Amino acid sequence: MTKITLGKGINAGLRAAMEADPKVVVMGEDIGKLGGVFRVTEGLQKDFGEDRVIDTPLAESGIIGTAVGLALRGYRPVCEIQFDGFVFPAYDQIISQVAKMHYRSMGRIKMPVVIRIPYGGGIGAVEHHSESPETLFAHVPGLKVVSCGDPVDAYWMIQQAIASDDPVIFFEPKRRYHEKAELDESVPPALPLHQAKVVRSGTDATLFCYGPMVKTCVQAAEAAAEDGRQLEVVDLRTISPLDLATIFASVRKTRRAVVVHEAPYTLGPGSEIAARVTEECFYHLEAPVLRVTGYDTPYPPSRMEEEYLPDLDRVLDGVDRVMEY
Amino acid sequence: MSESMPGSAPEVFAPHEAPVSPPQASEEVEFVQLLTPEGERVEHPDYSFDLDDEAIKGFYRDMTLVRRIDTEATALQRQGELGLWASLLGQEAAQVGSARSLNSKDMVFPTYREHGVAWCQGVDPLRLLGLFRGVDQGGWDPKDNNFHLYTIVIGAQTLHATGYAMGQQRDHAIGDAENGECTIAYFGDGASSQGDVNEAFIWASVFNAPVVFFCQNNQWAISEPIDRQTRIPLYQRAAGFGFPGIRVDGNDVLATYAVTQQATKRAREGSGPTLVEAYTYRMGAHTTSDDPTKYRLSEDLEHWKLKDPIQRVRAYLTRSAGVDQDFFGEVDAEADKIAAELRAGCLSLPNPELTDFFQHVYVEETPQLAEQREQFAAYAASFEGEG
Numbered sequence: 001m002t003k004i005t006l007g008k009g010i011n012a013g014l015r016a017a018m019e020a021d022p023k024v025v026v027m028g029e030d031i032g033k034l035g036g037v038f039r040v041t042e043g044l045q046k047d048f049g050e051d052r053v054i055d056t057p058l059a060e061s062g063i064i065g066t067a068v069g070l071a072l073r074g075y076r077p078v079c080e081i082q083f084d085g086f087v088f089p090a091y092d093q094i095i096s097q098v099a100k101m102h103y104r105s106m107g108r109i110k111m112p113v114v115i116r117i118p119y120g121g122g123i124g125a126v127e128h129h130s131e132s133p134e135t136l137f138a139h140v141p142g143l144k145v146v147s148c149g150d151p152v153d154a155y156w157m158i159q160q161a162i163a164s165d166d167p168v169i170f171f172e173p174k175r176r177y178h179e180k181a182e183l184d185e186s187v188p189p190a191l192p193l194h195q196a197k198v199v200r201s202g203t204d205a206t207l208f209c210y211g212p213m214v215k216t217c218v219q220a221a222e223a224a225a226e227d228g229r230q231l232e233v234v235d236l237r238t239i240s241p242l243d244l245a246t247i248f249a250s251v252r253k254t255r256r257a258v259v260v261h262e263a264p265y266t267l268g269p270g271s272e273i274a275a276r277v278t279e280e281c282f283y284h285l286e287a288p289v290l291r292v293t294g295y296d297t298p299y300p301p302s303r304m305e306e307e308y309l310p311d312l313d314r315v316l317d318g319v320d321r322v323m324e325y
Numbered sequence: 326m327s328e329s330m331p332g333s334a335p336e337v338f339a340p341h342e343a344p345v346s347p348p349q350a351s352e353e354v355e356f357v358q359l360l361t362p363e364g365e366r367v368e369h370p371d372y373s374f375d376l377d378d379e380a381i382k383g384f385y386r387d388m389t390l391v392r393r394i395d396t397e398a399t400a401l402q403r404q405g406e407l408g409l410w411a412s413l414l415g416q417e418a419a420q421v422g423s424a425r426s427l428n429s430k431d432m433v434f435p436t437y438r439e440h441g442v443a444w445c446q447g448v449d450p451l452r453l454l455g456l457f458r459g460v461d462q463g464g465w466d467p468k469d470n471n472f473h474l475y476t477i478v479i480g481a482q483t484l485h486a487t488g489y490a491m492g493q494q495r496d497h498a499i500g501d502a503e504n505g506e507c508t509i510a511y512f513g514d515g516a517s518s519q520g521d522v523n524e525a526f527i528w529a530s531v532f533n534a535p536v537v538f539f540c541q542n543n544q545w546a547i548s549e550p551i552d553r554q555t556r557i558p559l560y561q562r563a564a565g566f567g568f569p570g571i572r573v574d575g576n577d578v579l580a581t582y583a584v585t586q587q588a589t590k591r592a593r594e595g596s597g598p599t600l601v602e603a604y605t606y607r608m609g610a611h612t613t614s615d616d617p618t619k620y621r622l623s624e625d626l627e628h629w630k631l632k633d634p635i636q637r638v639r640a641y642l643t644r645s646a647g648v649d650q651d652f653f654g655e656v657d658a659e660a661d662k663i664a665a666e667l668r669a670g671c672l673s674l675p676n677p678e679l680t681d682f683f684q685h686v687y688v689e690e691t692p693q694l695a696e697q698r699e700q701f702a703a704y705a706a707s708f709e710g711e712g
Contacts, residue, residue, distance in 0.1 A: 025495075051495050057531060062484060062524035069488020072473070073496070093521075096478050097485070104462035105474060107685040141686050141694075165688035194691075241691035 001184045007177035009154035010040050010116075012185075014078065016155075017162040018048050024162055025070060027054040027063060028080030028116075037082055038118055038177055060090035067113050068097050076112045076162055084119040085128030085299075091136075098167045099142030113167045114158070118174040119147075120212045120262050121309055124302045131299050132263035137169045138240035138272075145240040146193060147171035149214030151181040153197075153237065156189035164193065171239075173212035196243035198250065202232035205256035205322055208247065208273055210236040213260045213310060220315040231319065239269050244276055251277050255286040256325075258318040260310050265293045287325035292318035356604050357584050358574040362632045364640025366579075372587065374579040378646040384425065384578045385638045386656050388417040391441040392635060393660035394450045397667050398440075398457070402613040406671055407457040411438045415576070415608030418634030419541050421445060422581025423509065423603070426589055430471070430498070430506045434486035437475040438541075439511050446472040450663070451670040460674050479512075480519030483538065486510035487525045490534035490592070499535045505593030507535040509585075515546025517562070518554050526566040526600070535592035537585065538563075538600045541575060543607035548620040560602035568598045575603030576634040606632070679705055 004012065018024045026041055026048075032055035035042030045053035056063050060081060067077035081087045087094075094115065101111045121130030138145045144166050148154040154172070161168040191197060199214065200221050207217040214235045221231040232254050234246060251257050257277060259270030274289035292310045300308050359374050360366055395413050402410040413420060420441030427433070427445075435442055443453055447470045455464035456475060463474035476482035490508040493499055498506040516522050517540060529536050542559055544551050555562075563570025569591075573584040581603055588599035606629040610617050642648040683698040 057524070057527050059520075059524045059527065061521055062528050065481065065484025065521055065524065066488030066491060066528055069485040069490070070492045071488075072467070072485060073489050073492025075492055075495070089520075092478065093481065093484065097481055102688060103685050105467070105685075106461060106464075107688075108466045108468070109474075110688055144687070144691075241693050244692070 001182050003180055004151050004155070004183045005177060006148065006151040006154045006173070006179050007038055007040050009151040009183060010148075010158050010172060011042060011044070012183075013155045013158035014041065014044060015047075016185075017078075017159050018044065018052065021076060021162075023074060024076045024078065025052045025054060026078045026080070027056050027067060029056055029058055029063075029082050031055060031080050036080060038174060040116075040118075040172070040177075041080065060086055060088075061093050064090040064093035064098060064113075064115065068093065068101070068111065071111050071113050072109065076114075078114045078116060078162060081115060081117045083129045084117055084131040084133055087115075087117055087133065094137070094143070094169075095140055099140050102166070103142055110165045111167045112162075112165050114161045114164075114170050115167070116158075116170045116172060118172045118177075120173050120175060121299060121302075121305045122175040122212065124305070126302070127299065130302070130305065132261065132294065134169070134171055134239050135263055135268050138269065143167055143169055143240060144194070144238070145169045145171070146238045147173065147211035149173065149176070149199075149209075149211055149235045149237065151179060152183050153235075155183055155185070157193060157237065160189065160193035168193075171211055175212050176215060179215065191237070194238040194241055194243060196237055196246040197235045198232060198246070199235050200231070200233040202230035203254060204229045204231060205258060205319055206232040206234055206250045206254045207258050207260055207315065207319075208234050208236055208270075209260040210239060210269075212262060216310065216312060217260055217315060220312045220319070223312060224316060224319060229319065229323070236269075242269075242273065242276070244280070247273060247277065248280050251281045252284045255284055256322045257289045258292055258315070258322050259289065260292045260315055260318070262294045262309055264296045265291055266296050268293055287322045290318050290322045354572075354604055356572040356574045357580045358577050359580040359583060360577045360637055360641060362576070362637050364637045364644060366641065366645065369580070372580065372583040374583045376582075378642070378648070381579070381638060381646065382642060382648060382652065384421055384582070385635065385642060386659070387421045387425070387441070387445060388578065388635045388638065389656050390660050390663055391421065391444045392417055393664050394444070394667060395440055397664040398454065399609070399613060401454070401668065401671055402457070407454060407613075408459050409457050409612050409614060411612045412609035413438050413440050415606050415629065415634070416541055416543060417441050418578035419575035419581055419603035419605045422578040423539050423585040423601070426582050426586035427509065428506070428589070428593075431589065432471045432473070432486070432489055432493075432506070432508045434473045434482040434489070434508065434510045435475055436479075436482065436511055436513065436516070437477050438513075439475070442511065443472055446470040448472050450667050451674070454667070454671050455674060458671065458674055460677055480516035480522040480525075483510045483512055483516070483522045483525035484528070487528045487534050487536050490529065490536040491532055493535055494532070499593055499595045502590040502594040505535070505595070507537060507589050507592035509537040509539055509589065511539050511541065513546065514540065514542040514544065514551050514554050514559060515549065516540075517559050526563070526568075526598075529598040530567045533595070533597040535595065536598045537588045537592055538598060539585065540600065540602045541605055542602050543605050545607050545611065545617075545621070547611040547615060548617075550621075558602065560600055563600035568600065570600040570602065572602040572604055575605030576632045576637070578634060578638060605634075
């Protein structure tokens with residue numbers, strides 16, 4: 001057992017994947033000597049060399065476009081996009097090339113590309129450094145989208161994403177990079193990549209969350225417990241595809257659901273969850289599915305982000321509202 | 326601080342000034358040429374064509390067959406059998422000359438117009454039609470012929486080619502001009518304005534990737550002439566990225582072969598990328614949906630017909646190589662046969678099955694998609710037995 005942070009968990013997971021498969025290459029801006037702006041790739045270039053840990057020119061479309069070529073050659077590229085708001089120059093390559101290559105080649109070409117994106121707010125950053133664009137990828141057929149919420153998941157999920165023959169957008173909750181947990185590498189991962197995790201069992205309502213909101217929701221559940229409410233917390237882990245079986249099972253048990261994410265309200269992951277729960281669990285529901293999310297604004301200046309982001313009080317407010325029915 | 330004197334005019338182009346125009350059709354263009362439009366062999370100090378007349382006969386055959394395939398595909402579109410076709414008419418020499426310089430292990434990344442390159446790589450022409458008929462989105466396996474799928478998003482494939490070349494580099498497949506590997510990326514003059522192409526140039530340069538950037542400058546990006554894409558000859562852009570650029574007469578199959586061969590050798594031996602600008606002309610429309618009479622003069626086309634890539638080889642073979650008419654007749658007969666087969670093959674391309682469009686979205690299909698497919702199949706089945 002070792003105590004690791006979420007960032008170190010990803011680092012250790014990358015290292016394990018690179019040791020296991022010489023075709024795994026890591027590429028991005030400042031990921032070599034610097035180890036990335038969040039140090040997630042620290043030490044990898046020293047141990048695996050510049051051919052496998054590639055400091056790229058500063059152009060995101062180029063990172064993804066050349067990763068496509070490397071994948072066609074049999075490599076498994078892991079691309080780092082430095083911040084959420086900088087992924088858009090690469091959007092064309094991701095949407096039109098990475099996501100569609102297996103489809104248009106009728107299954108002849110696989111795209112085992114992982115695109116790591118530190119995302120979300122809460123770190124007092126300047127604009128374009130705090131966004132939550134997961135919906136813009138989850139809406140695209142051909143892509144899979146996941147986010148880790150704790151260090152142990154970070155370690156295993158990055159390895160599972162690299163092992164996936166489908167392209168995976170891997171969202172890393174940057175404000176949780178320094179969260180700590182005990183990791184025992186000898187214990188195999190408890191869950192496959194595209195399965196949600198019940199992190200706290202409850203009976204009165206379910207909080208669905210992922211990434212940075214997992215910690216927030218667990219804290220909210222702890223606070224609610226003091227008031228006698230037993231909230232279930234489900235870390236979705238996988239946004240595309242959603243693990244609907246776990247979602248439906250939880251709703252059928254608690255009969256009330258609140259979806260929590262930093263991404264904007266309208267057409268966010270919460271919209272899809274609300275729709276599917278309504279379709280499949282209609283007669284189990286005691287209340288409509290509610291959403292506690294970021295607002296439909298651009299990410300605000302950091303002095304206002306505490307108001308913008310869902311926090312413990314806003315989550316509990318959502319729980320109060322869902323319990324009123 | 327600027328050294329310029331107060332009041333002196335800054336050295337910038339005002340928008341109203343005419344740009345440095347690319348050469349007009351009537352002007353002489355500097356490029357590597359080894360066979361004139363009249364069919365005369367000429368020498369060039371840096372490039373020579375080292376194959377015999379048999380090889381030139383082979384080029385003639387290739388070009389004639391791909392033109393016939395192209396003509397047949399255009400006819401199939403006009404008859405409603407294809408939704409669209411992008412003709413290569415006029416670019417046969419650029420494509421055949423460059424493709425015939427490749428080794429079997431080299432990898433090709435085409436646009437959607439590289440029918441001549443596909444032919445040289447051994448791709449069944451019928452496979453090209455699936456995309457345009459709407460039965461698939463690329464019916465061949467890129468590994469079979471080292472020929473990637475057609476890429477329709479302009480310029481995107483130049484980055485794929487560069488990444489693939491970086492893979493060849495990491496596989497230690499370069500370092501030997503004869504036995505090494507390289508990659509060639511095809512694109513056009515319009516694509517040269519794309520960010521992806523410029524990023525590909527940067528990547529290839531800084532990583533010294535074994536890639537040849539083969540730009541067919543056919544003078545037109547749909548309706549936009551070359552001077553809307555550039556103020557300098559395209560090949561000169563390479564200098565700014567730190568690798569050599571060369572312009573070749575793209576209607577001269579011998580020169581295109583020789584120039585591309587040197588560029589591919591350079592890449593295979595590990596000396597990095599080259600930009601080849603094949604100066605040619607799109608003699609047809611952009612695609613069958615286009616109407617070039619709205620934006621260009623018919624006299625330009627007449628001028629370029631005099632530079633036809635196939636006629637000059639025929640003139641050479643007839644006058645200088647003693648090739649008799651039987652050869653040309655045989656090639657024409659072969660072309661007609663291939664065209665007839667292509668037509669018959671096109672008409673018998675199977676339509677996809679009803680639920681085929683659900684296939685291959687993922688390697689590991691999601692439960693949601695499986696559910697949608699089953700729902701659709703059940704919905705479709707509900708009509709069975711109805712008139």
